[in-house]
Amino acid sequence: METIESLKKRVQDLEAKLAEASKTITPQQMREKIGQMSSEVVDSNPYSRLMALKRMGIVDNYERIRDFTVAVVGVGGVGSVTAEMLTRCGIGKLLMFDYDKVELANMNRLFYQPHQAGLSKVEAAERTLREINPDVEFEVHNYNITTMENFQHFMKRISEGGLTGGPVDLVLSCVDNFEARMAINTACNEMGQTWIESGVSENAVSGHIQLIIPGETSCFACAPPLVVATNTDEKTLKREGVCAASLPTTMAVVAGFLVQNTLKYLLGFGQVTHYLGYNALQDFFPTMAMKPNPQCDENHCLRRQKLYKEQEAARPKEVVVEKKEEIIVHEENDWGIELMSETTEDELKAAEGEVPVLTEGVTVAYTKPEPPAQIQDEEISSTTEQSLEELMKQMKGL
Amino acid sequence: MVDEATKRTLAQIPLHKTKAGPRDGELWVQRLKEEYQTLIKYVQNNKEADNDWFRLESNTEGTRWFGKCWYIHELLKYQFDIEFDIPVTYPTTAPEIAIPELDGKTAKMYRGGKICLTDHFKPLWARNVPKFGIGHAMALGLGPWLAVEIPDLIQKGVISHAERAMNGAEDT
Ligand SMILES: [Zn+2]
Numbered sequence: 001m002e003t004i005e006s007l008k009k010r011v012q013d014l015e016a017k018l019a020e021a022s023k024t025i026t027p028q029q030m031r032e033k034i035g036q037m038s039s040e041v042v043d044s045n046p047y048s049r050l051m052a053l054k055r056m057g058i059v060d061n062y063e064r065i066r067d068f069t070v071a072v073v074g075v076g077g078v079g080s081v082t083a084e085m086l087t088r089c090g091i092g093k094l095l096m097f098d099y100d101k102v103e104l105a106n107m108n109r110l111f112y113q114p115h116q117a118g119l120s121k122v123e124a125a126e127r128t129l130r131e132i133n134p135d136v137e138f139e140v141h142n143y144n145i146t147t148m149e150n151f152q153h154f155m156k157r158i159s160e161g162g163l164t165g166g167p168v169d170l171v172l173s174c175v176d177n178f179e180a181r182m183a184i185n186t187a188c189n190e191m192g193q194t195w196i197e198s199g200v201s202e203n204a205v206s207g208h209i210q211l212i213i214p215g216e217t218s219c220f221a222c223a224p225p226l227v228v229a230t231n232t233d234e235k236t237l238k239r240e241g242v243c244a245a246s247l248p249t250t251m252a253v254v255a256g257f258l259v260q261n262t263l264k265y266l267l268g269f270g271q272v273t274h275y276l277g278y279n280a281l282q283d284f285f286p287t288m289a290m291k292p293n294p295q296c297d298e299n300h301c302l303r304r305q306k307l308y309k310e311q312e313a314a315r316p317k318e319v320v321v322e323k324k325e326e327i328i329v330h331e332e333n334d335w336g337i338e339l340m341s342e343t344t345e346d347e348l349k350a351a352e353g354e355v356p357v358l359t360e361g362v363t364v365a366y367t368k369p370e371p372p373a374q375i376q377d378e379e380i381s382s383t384t385e386q387s388l389e390e391l392m393k394q395m396k397g398l
Numbered sequence: 399m400v401d402e403a404t405k406r407t408l409a410q411i412p413l414h415k416t417k418a419g420p421r422d423g424e425l426w427v428q429r430l431k432e433e434y435q436t437l438i439k440y441v442q443n444n445k446e447a448d449n450d451w452f453r454l455e456s457n458t459e460g461t462r463w464f465g466k467c468w469y470i471h472e473l474l475k476y477q478f479d480i481e482f483d484i485p486v487t488y489p490t491t492a493p494e495i496a497i498p499e500l501d502g503k504t505a506k507m508y509r510g511g512k513i514c515l516t517d518h519f520k521p522l523w524a525r526n527v528p529k530f531g532i533g534h535a536m537a538l539g540l541g542p543w544l545a546v547e548i549p550d551l552i553q554k555g556v557i558s559h560a561e562r563a564m565n566g567a568e569d570t
Contacts, residue, residue: 100509144483146483146485146486146487146491147461147462147483147485147486148420148421148459148461148483148484148486151421151486177494177508178491178520179485179487179491179492179494182485182487182490182491183485183486183487185487186486186487221490224521224524243505243506243507243508243514244508297490297527365520365521366520366521366524366525368524368525386431386435388427388430388431388434388460391431391434391435391438392434392455392456392458394434394438395434395437395438395441395454395455396455398438398441398442398445398453
């Protein structure tokens with residue numbers, strides 16, 4: 001006969017097991033891996049509606065999706081939804097990079113669930129996505145790509161993380177800050193890696209995606225950051241007490257644009273858009289193509305531009321079927337510059353840098369004058385006699 | 399916007415010449431020397447002006463920085479640990495200064511306690527690459543942030559002097 005104590009203990013154990021089981025699905029519930037994508041329309045085939053794209057004449061060979069590897073950098077509001085869409089589409093391999101943890105403050109966005117709070121975003125994402133589609137291969141890295149030690153590793157995984165050990169097919173930037181975008185830009189320029197940049201504004205009512213083929217299209221450093229003008233009174237957008245707002249809607253729209261363009265790029269259907277903006281207040285969607293800036297700050301961008309020109313020159317002339325309107329960056333023009341509020345006269349003058357020619361509804365976050373504004377003339381003497389160690393010691397002794 | 403006081407402070411911080419980041423080998427060492435010279439000058443200026451408000455040091459590679467900053471409010475001193483990494487794209491992109499102990503206590507922070515910068519910071523930084531360095535990021539980013547946020551956090555009761563003192567706020 002069992003004692004009350006042992007029964008209590010058993011109840012406790014079972015409760016713990018139940019709690020654990022409700023978090024993960026049992027192996028029985030997890031479907032078997034599928035060797036070959038089938039077009040058969042049965043309710044057990046997760047790919048039937050995707051394979052129907054072939055029958056409808058939209059995509060020639062949908063199964064090829066399984067040969068591709070995509071790296072998603074940043075799995076927050078845009079990146080997690082992007083990763084889920086690619087997983088459901090049956091992408092071959094997905095690499096995910098992020099150093100953040102799931103927080104309850106993220107619950108206004110899609111994908112993550114309250115019980116995942118405290119888990120690293122990449123770990124939580126991998127668990128969920130593996131359950132959705134076990135055919136996808138996952139590789140996740142929980143770190144900040146902008147620091148020295150991680151950046152080297154990041155570059156290595158982009159160049160060797162593909163399904164066959166080669167470079168990934170496409171990098172998708174879903175990060176939320178300038179520093180990380182510049183780090184991705186640097187890496188992709190160096191490796192000649194095609195990527196798509198995406199972003200949602202801090203006021204949550206605009207967003208964009210931009211395809212970057214190093215040397216062929218404008219890189220992220222070719223022009224100051226572009227912003228989709230929402231024609232809101234800057235004064236009403238004062239960021240009193242908050243850094244950023246976010247909406248699940250805007251993020252999902254941008255993730256949708258990003259993955260749509262990704263599918264078109266990988267599977268070769270439709271037209272791949274170079275730049276697509278989203279102004280949520282007016283429901284306006286500016287698009288344009290952008291050539292690289294011959295005066296770009298990034299040396300590797302210039303090197304890629306040279307390479308691209310040589311390749312183009314060596315290529316046999318094709319019959320131009322459709323001439324795309326090209327927009328050239330870096331032409332002098334005084335098209336409506338959107339200046340920051342509360343700038344002084346001097347700053348206004350200093351801001352008269354070159355503005356790229358952009359499509360209506362897109363502008364630059366700021367301009368960079370050439371040469372840069374001088375605050376003062378006193379520059380540091382870089383020919384100090386002191387060694388770095390001595391300087392470090394002096395600093396410590398202050 | 400950049401107020402007059404900040405502008406005056408900025409004008410006293412020496413500018414940098416070498417455009418190099420942590421991936422640039424010997425050039426980075428050169429840049430790092432410039433950074434230290436600048437910071438030494440800046441701290442000395444602050445001391446002379448009776449406005450000493452931070453200390454910084456780095457690892458030997460100069461890629462990771464840490465130190466303390468303090469803010470005087472109603473004659474009481476509030477001290478905080480600060481830290482940041484030098485991004486691989488430095489000095490094109492500025493370092494993101496963080497006060498981890500205030501993470502989650504104010505909306506004017508990004509994850510990890512990175513301080514939220516005003517709209518003018520990034521354009522001004524971008525226009526002054528490679529002349530601006532760590533000292534400028536402190537003067538233009540952290541200084542104004544503390545001046546606005548700390549009194550507010552004290553007033554809201556989010557931080558108290560007793561707690562600061564216990565954390566060693568009195569010894570500098
Ligand atoms: Zn470029």
